[in-house]
Amino acid sequence: MKQEEIIKTFNFNTSAVEIELKDLSFIKELPKLLGMPHKVSFYQLLWLKEGEARHRIDFHEVVINSDQILVIAPGQVCEFDTVSEYEGKMILFTDSFFSVSETDSNFLYTSQILSLVKQNRVVSICPLLIGNLMQLLEEEMKVDTDKFKAGISQSILRIILFDAERSLNANQSIMIQNIASDFCNAVEKNFKKNKRLEYYTNLLAVGEKALSKEIKELTGDTPKVYIDKRVVLEAKRLLAYSSLSVKEIGFVLGFEEPTNFNNFFRKHVHQTPIQFREGTIK
Structure with a gap:
């Protein structure tokens, strides 16, 4: 595509x-x-x-x-x-x-x-x-x-x-630790295909509890919330600045069913993808 x-x-x-x-x-x-x-x-x-x-x-x-x-x-x-x-x-x-x-x-x-x-x-x-x-x-x-x-x-x-x-x-009292920075870089490379926390704990060979502690201290979010926020940002970029349909954007971001993408976006943005796109049109 x-x-x-x-x-x-x-x-x-x-x-x-x-x-x-x-x-x-x-x-x-x-x-x-x-x-x-x-x-x-x-x-x-x-x-x-x-x-x-x-x-x-x-x-x-x-x-x-x-x-x-x-x-x-x-x-x-x-x-x-x-x-x-x-x-x-x-x-x-x-x-x-x-x-x-x-x-x-x-x-x-x-x-x-x-x-x-x-x-x-x-x-x-x-x-x-x-x-x-x-x-x-x-x-x-x-x-x-x-x-x-x-x-x-x-x-x-x-x-x-x-x-x-x-x-x-x-x-700043908090420094970026190796585990946290490795996680953030891994998410940046893989978030379109892998949104499950288990994938990243296995990739980094780190326990979920240890990872959660580092990410929570650094960002204030859990690792899963961090992953979801990265997906949402990319969805917003594509909705606002590409000519792809909502269905195509969902596919690009790894959602096999359009309904799953719509539900995910509405849960995090409190708007449907179409509503968000229409709101960005100048």
Whole structure:
């Protein structure tokens, strides 16, 4: 079944170094594109130098102010604020660009700033630090590609992400544990085909009680509720931004019978899929 989407999906431009720096003014230059629902296949790190922006990400408004950063993950549906007055920069980068070492790979999947569990956290950052780092990255982007460019760019990005993570750790008493992060990543890869908790406890070789304790502490939800919420989010995305029928969406999400999908969606959203879709039409 071909999934026809009615929103634009952007992939990273082919490049020897998969990182790019843009001025946020480019958002206002493309209001009919970036001000409308769209998604990308790479990470977007936004820094506001001045002003306030109200972006809409996966059906939620996210407000970011001066001297704050925000990370948008691959696959998230965004509508950027094209009206408010603000200045800043945006770093675009792929997961393969950042994951040059085992430490980086672990950070990518266990950090709070890039967490699948609590996405789109707005983090305050030292204006002097972020300003200098953005300037350094901007200068590095002007250099012809050589054997040092990727490493220098990665180092600058790493400092920005690590400093943001430090801020989150200073304000959060709960750290993402290995079991919890492994569970969240497993759900992300398998939720369309596997919605039963037993599948994940077997996959991770962990007891249900131990898993429930970790996930409850991290998210406030049980593992089963976490799985269901991920299914609901994908259902909302497909209902709002694809031309698939409700029956086809249910099939994509692993529901063999349309009635089962309808009942599942209504239980969690308190609307039928058709009602939700009609409510998102502008």
